[in-house]
Amino acid sequence: MEGKVAERVAIVQRVNPGERDNLDELRELCKTAGYEVVYQLKQVRHPHPKYNIGPGKLGELKDAVKRLGISKVIFENEVKPVQEYNLAKALKVPVMTRTQLILEIFSMHAHSREAKLQIKLAELRYELSRAKEKVRLAKMGEQPGFHGLGAYEADVYYDEVHRRVVSINRKLEDIKRHMDLVRLERRRFGIPLISLAGYTNAGKSTLFNTLTREEVEVDDQLFTTLTPTTRITRFDGKPVFLSDTVGFIKNLPTLLVEAFYATLREIALSNLILLVADFSEPLEQVREKIETSLDTLSSIGAQDVPTLIVLNKIDRLNGVDLGERVSELGLRYPYVMISAKYGWGLGELEVKASEMMGGFIKVEATLPYGEQTLKLLNELYGRAKVISVRYDEDHVRVDAETPPHLAEKLRRLSTDGGFKVVG
Ligand SMILES: Nc1nc2c(ncn2[C@@H]2O[C@H](COP(=O)(O)OP(=O)(O)OP(=O)(O)O)[C@@H](O)[C@H]2O)c(=O)[nH]1
Ligand SMILES: [Mg+2]
Structure with missing residues (x-):
């Protein structure tokens, strides 16, 4: 993005008492989307009906927006449409939620027709879920001109969004049928399918490239990979299909899981899952990201597929006692420790994986x-x-x-x- 000045944004999260905030990850997401975070605000309280955050904090935020030339405010919380409206009106800049931010990143990274349709679908579904309330508000005349809508236009708008969802669903059905065919074709070979899964930025694509000598895009950003790639390679001498796919994230918006269901479904149909995790992060984070990944795997019906946990990036753990670190982590799954970047531990990975995948x-x-x-x-x-x-x-x-x-x-x-x- 040479020459382009990053848009300055503020990030905000309201947490209930006793709840941990997620602002570090939100900041990473902002960076990936090309925003510069110049202000951050956290408040512990129950949601305020009008603004989600309290009116006092809203005042502070308003000052910061003016003082720092902030052009957008991004909420970790799922603020309601009416709150979004009230906030934008008070702050005089647009307000965005984490879901919308993730949708924006996905849409920036979508190159294939399939990924583009999937994201469009998720965007429209999000719009649809909020459209009902917008229509209600417009009809009540409570907010004249809310999103430029009168009562009649509101109905038309809702129908239009709905119509587009139906049309995209139809196109995705075609793609799904095509993928089913490809899958059948693959099964005829009688070769096992191994899927890489795990939190975004864990190093799935790097591992994929090392194992297949491919050149899938790798980046220190979130959600670099959206469209799955499958290649044939050998594990411990046995041919396998290896598949790299979209990464997971905490609170992955349900609509994205739904929109990407066809893509993620591949994982559930594989013979083995390699669940990649960045082992160089603080242990609590490693644990949480593995848990999130396992939850996501369950939600797509992959809970019964044999799973090998791949603790990656050990090159960053110079001088650390790896055995001690891994027992402290307390995994309930088989694991291996590797560096995808330097190719360490891949022999053991292949042997363990080939034992677990069966099929030979x-x-x-x-x-x-x-x-x-x-x-x-x-x-x-x-x-x-x-x-x-x-x-x-x-x-x-x-x-x-x-x-x-x-x-x-x-x-x-x-x-x-x-x-x-x-x-
Ligand atoms: N030091 C170190 N860095 C690594 C290793 N593996 C991956 N990385 C880095 O981690 C970052 C993310 O790697 P990717 O392979 O793109 O991660 P991914 O899991 O495919 O991420 P998404 O596609 O965004 O979900 C890149 O900057 C890689 O260079 C490793 O073994 N050691
Ligand atoms: Mg990737």
Whole structure:
């Protein structure tokens, strides 16, 4: 964003007594969206009906807006439309919620048609959820010209938003059907699917690139990846499909989870999930982000998929006793510790992952020489882990770990008594 002066914003959160604030993350989100945070305000109180924050704090905020040349105020809280209206009127600058901020970032990062539609859908749904109240306000005449709406226009507006939601849903259905086909096609290969999941910025794309030698975009920003990418690679010699996808965040707006359901659904259908976490952050944060990720996985129906926790960025933990740190974390899942950036610990990651993903059978087969054997060997090299091939005088001896359908082909082609399942 060269030459562009960042818009100056204030961030605000009202927390109930005893509740922790989330302003650090909100600040990161602002940075990702290209805003400069010049003022922050936190208030502990129950919501005020008119402004969400109290009138006293509103006064302070108003002063800051004037004094610091702030052009937008961003709330961590989900302020109601009427509160948004009252706040904007008092502050004389627009007010935005965390949900809208996340939607803005998603929309900046959406490159594929699918991601664009998904975000549009989430935006419209958000609009729709608030439209009812806006329409109500407009009809009551309580706020003439609220968002430029009279009572008649309000109805038209509501119908229009609704109509667009229906139309986008239809387009997304088409994409979903297409993805189902792709998935079926993939399943025909009999190769397991491994999905990378985890909090945004944990290093999923970096790990994906290291494991596949790809060049998916990596950035120290939130929500860099929105469209899933799948590549075939090998784990401990066994071919797998590896998939990189959108990251999670605390209070990921439900509408985004819904809009991205087709994308996230892939994770639930995989044979193994690698749940990536930034282990270099303070432990409490690591724990919270893993919990959030596990909750999100449950909400998309992936709670029963085997999950390996990948504690990433250990290169930043120079001189730290990793064993001690990990026991302090107290994980209830299998884990590995790695640095995706420097490629540390990937051997162990591959071995553990390949144990957990299942789907391969270890066999020994003795095959006759001939065209069919050559064809099958070719297939094995592509879709199985070939441990050894020995060319004897009369036969070919193969040791391999293979998907079941290839094991079956081996069994059929083997000489009498020349086939054995070893593990
Ligand atoms: N030091 C260190 N930095 C890392 C490591 N892995 C990733 N990073 C950095 O962490 C940041 C985020 O990495 P990404 O791979 O984009 O993270 P992501 O999980 O794909 O993030 P989103 O797509 O935004 O959800 C980048 O600045 C990476 O360079 C690591 O092992 N060590
Ligand atoms: Mg990414």
